[in-house]
Amino acid sequence: MSNDHPLLSIRSITRRFGGLVAVDGVSFDVRPGEIFGLIGPNGAGKTTLFNVITGLIPPSSGELTFADVAITRRAPFRIARRGIGRTFQNIRLFSDLSALENVQIAQHIHERSSTLAQVLGLPSARRDDRRTRARAMELLELVGLAGRASEIAGNFAYGDQRRLEIARALALEPQLLLLDEPAAGMNSSEKHELSAFIRQLRDQFDLTVLLIEHHVPLVMGLCDRIAVLEFGKLIALGDPASVRNDPAVIQAYLGDE
């Protein structure tokens, strides 16, 4: 695959909610290995676009291709299995379960042994359990939470919950990782660390990252390319310097910082 052959191809995606056009004819490509930023004012349609890409909601029209396969209107678990992982703007952890259990539940999408084998406690299921547990511990280690594996996720500070969500997304061994405002609720030194961490993940796992983020310096410093949405429409696309200097972007978004 040449480097500008797209991993994810978004073609004329529109999503309506009643009379509201939340995403309006958006097209762009995400290339393998890039850290791609999606920015825009509140309500611009960023999360809605993530929800369409990951199959949580269907588009009203338009097409999505991932690694040369059409994924439009596929079920979320099928899209996840194909290699798209995500985190949520409104954190969606099982708050009554431990950090380790949260990661292990995600791994079950990948596991081979049947539910019946597990219920019966068959050896194949026990072997899988040991393997998923070791793998889950590695992922917790990676996000700096290994020492807190048995703590209840709901008791974690905001920033730690966000890192746990990243570990859970990585449990699916994605090729493409979608992060919806991962730095929300973090202080500036945590944001700085997160930025370095995202770059490390990209390099270590050969990941492609599509990132929604409000903190402009973080986006500008981290992303290879940036797309800007306003009222559901794509108003700019390019490298950080050209997007930063785009008059439409300054007007819509950067101007009010």
Ligand SMILES: Nc1ncnc2c1ncn2[C@@H]1O[C@H](COP(=O)(O)OP(=O)(O)O)[C@@H](O)[C@H]1O
């Ligand atoms: N499930 C929904 N039902 C109705 N309107 C929605 C729904 N989800 C999002 N919207 C609306 O779509 C627009 C885009 O929202 P969203 O994608 O969350 O924006 P962003 O993530 O850029 O802040 C907003 O006006 C929002 O109120």
Ligand SMILES: [Mg+2]
């Ligand atoms: Mg959002």
